[in-house]
Structures are given as C-alpha cells and as structure tokens.
Amino acid sequence: MINHVVLFKLKEYDSEEKKAGVLSEIKEALLGLKEKIAELKYIEVGTNYQLAAKSFDICLITHFESIADLETYAVHPDHLKVVEIVRRHAIDRAVVDFEF
Template sequence: MINHVVLFKLKGYPEAEKEAVIRKVKSALEALKNKIEQVKHLEVGLNYELNAKSYDICLISHFESLSDLDVYRVHPEHLKVVELINETTAERAAVDFEF
C-alpha cells in the first residue's frame, strides 16, 4: 500500500474568508473518495488553530500501488481539485511512502 500525505497552507485570507475556503477545499478533497476507484482510504484533517504558522489542511490517502497513485494524479476529477488548490494555497508539501 502507498500512503500519500499532502499538507496545504492557504494564502493570506482574512479569518472569516479563510474558514470558508478551508471548508471548500476539505469538501472537494473528500469527494474524491467516491469519484476515483483507486482511492482506498481518504481523510482530510484541518489544523485546529485557524491562524497557525504551520499548514492548514492535511490530506491522507491510501492506494494499492504506485500505479494506482499515478492514475489518481491525472484523473480528471483530481485535476479539478488541483485547480482549486492552486487558486487557494500558497504552499504544499507531500510525502508518498509504502506501508
């Protein structure tokens, strides 16, 4: 199995707007579980501190193989979410590892 972990830091939104953006991104990411069959597990965690200096959102997803992760990366539904991520985030960090 492959564990795909991605951290996102949003752009400098005002607090009220940032919370709405975080919820929108979370919802879009969570919807991928039902749209891409290669996704075996998916969870999205939000930093409890809205104005943290660290990352705002954490995506954890599991895939049977690197090939399945590659299918996910280019899937049209994933690419739609990537557009949203690119519009709303300032930083991204990712780690993929076998477990």
C-alpha cells in the same frame, strides 16, 4: 499499500470567516474524490486547529494499493479539478509518499 500525505498552506485572508469558507470548500472537494476515483482506497482530510503563521492549514491523507494507482489518481480528471481549486488558495505544499 501506498500512503500519500499532502500538507497545504493557504494564503492570508481578510477574515477568519473567509478562511474558514475556503478550508471547507477544499475539504469537501477533496473528500468528494472518494466516490469518483476507484483507485482511491482511503481518504482523510483535516484542518489545523492551530492556525499559526508557520503551520500548514490542511492535511490530506490517502491510501492506494500501488504506485500505479497513485499515478492514475494524479492525472484523473476529477482530481485535476480539485487541484485547480487548491491552487487558487494554496501558497505552499509538502508531500510524502511511503509504503506501509
């Protein structure tokens, strides 16, 4: 199995309400991929309760049976739609992929 972990840092917003709305939009879009991409075996999305300046805001954890399945997911049209949503809001990301 492959564990694909992505952390996203969002840009600054005028209000906490706006940021909360963006966090919710991204979380819902990511979780919606489970029903659309067969290769995606597990998905978990968490938002950081400690919104400190140096921390990341969103953590995505996904599991795939193989690297080939992860690669299929990466170019899947529904995943690419979510990528566009995230790109509108994220200023940084970190990725770790490992076997478990």
